[in-house]
Amino acid sequence: xxxxxxxxxxxxxxxxxxxxxxxxxxxxxxxxxxxxxxxxxxxxxxxxxxxxxxxxxxxxxxxxxxxxxxxxxxxxxxxxxxxxxxxxxxxxxxxxxxxxxxxxxxxxxxxxxxxxxxxxxxxxxxxxxxxxxxxxxxxxxxxxxxxxxxxxxxxx
Numbered sequence: 001x002x003x004x005x006x007x008x009x010x011x012x013x014x015x016x017x018x019x020x021x022x023x024x025x026x027x028x029x030x031x032x033x034x035x036x037x038x039x040x041x042x043x044x045x046x047x048x049x050x051x052x053x054x055x056x057x058x059x060x061x062x063x064x065x066x067x068x069x070x071x072x073x074x075x076x077x078x079x080x081x082x083x084x085x086x087x088x089x090x091x092x093x094x095x096x097x098x099x100x101x102x103x104x105x106x107x108x109x110x111x112x113x114x115x116x117x118x119x120x121x122x123x124x125x126x127x128x129x130x131x132x133x134x135x136x137x138x139x140x141x142x143x144x145x146x147x148x149x150x151x152x153x154x155x156x
Contacts, residue, residue, distance in 0.1 A: 011034060011035055011036050012035070012036045012037075012038070012056055012057050012058070013030060013035050013036070013037050013038070013057060013059050013060070013061055013125070014037075014038055014039075014040075014046060014049070014050060014057040014059075014060040014061070015027055015030075015037050015038070015039040015040070015060075015061045016039070016040045016041075016043055016046040016060070016061070016062050016063060016066070016071070016074065017039075017041065017061075017062075017063035017066070017090065018041050018042075018043075018063060018065075018066040018067060019041070019063070020041050022063075023039045023040075023041055024039075026039075026061070026121070027039045029118045029121075030118075030121075030125075033118075033122060035125070038057075042068070043062075043066050043068060043069040043070075043071075043074045044068060044069065046074070047069075047074060047077055047078070050078055050081065051081060054078070054081040054082040054085075055082065057085075058085075058086060058128070058129065059085075059086045059087075059088065059125060059128045059129065060075070060078060060085060060086070060087050060088070061088045061090065061121075061125075062074055062075060062087060062088070062089055062090065063089075063090050063091070064089050064090065064091040065091070065092075071089050071090070071091075072089070072106070075087045075089070075106065075109065076106075079106075079107075083107075084108065085108060086108050086110075086128035086129075086131055087106070087108060087109045087110070088109075088110045088111070088112055088121075088124050088125070088128065089109060089110070089111050089112070090111075090112050090113075090114055090116075091111065091112075091113060091114060092113070092114045108128075108131065110124050110127070110128065112124055
């Protein structure tokens with residue numbers, strides 16, 4: 001999908017799922033609701049794109065089961081570049097119990113079970129956007145380090 005870095009970052013989503021048909025459906029539905037979606041079926045390509053501008057995507061939507069790199073592993077790599085990232089992990093019901101245990105140890109992760117209704121996904125996205133806005137609008141100074149990380153010295 002074509003990139004347009006000029007769009008407001010609060011509307012951009014990085015979508016990664018190895019099922020091309022599902023990516024097409026989810027991206028199309030989200031675009032109908034005003035999101036700019038960059039989608040990938042290869043987690044390594046998504047990682048490369050994210051590394052070009054980690055602050056472009058306030059939310060990433062990742063499938064858990066993917067070849068080469070699963071969604072949890074990918075989210076850990078993304079967090080190395082941007083620690084305050086909001087992640088929504090998609091998974092099928094049979095993997096949900098194991099995933100919930102893993103995700104509880106990861107910051108800023110939400111889970112949505114497949115199959116899901118678009119309204120449920122929109123709710124998760126809105127929640128993640130509010131979390132991003134709250135973090136970025138906190139009172140105080142922010143420090144950005146050479147590696148791109150930004151830490152808020154804030155009072156909420």
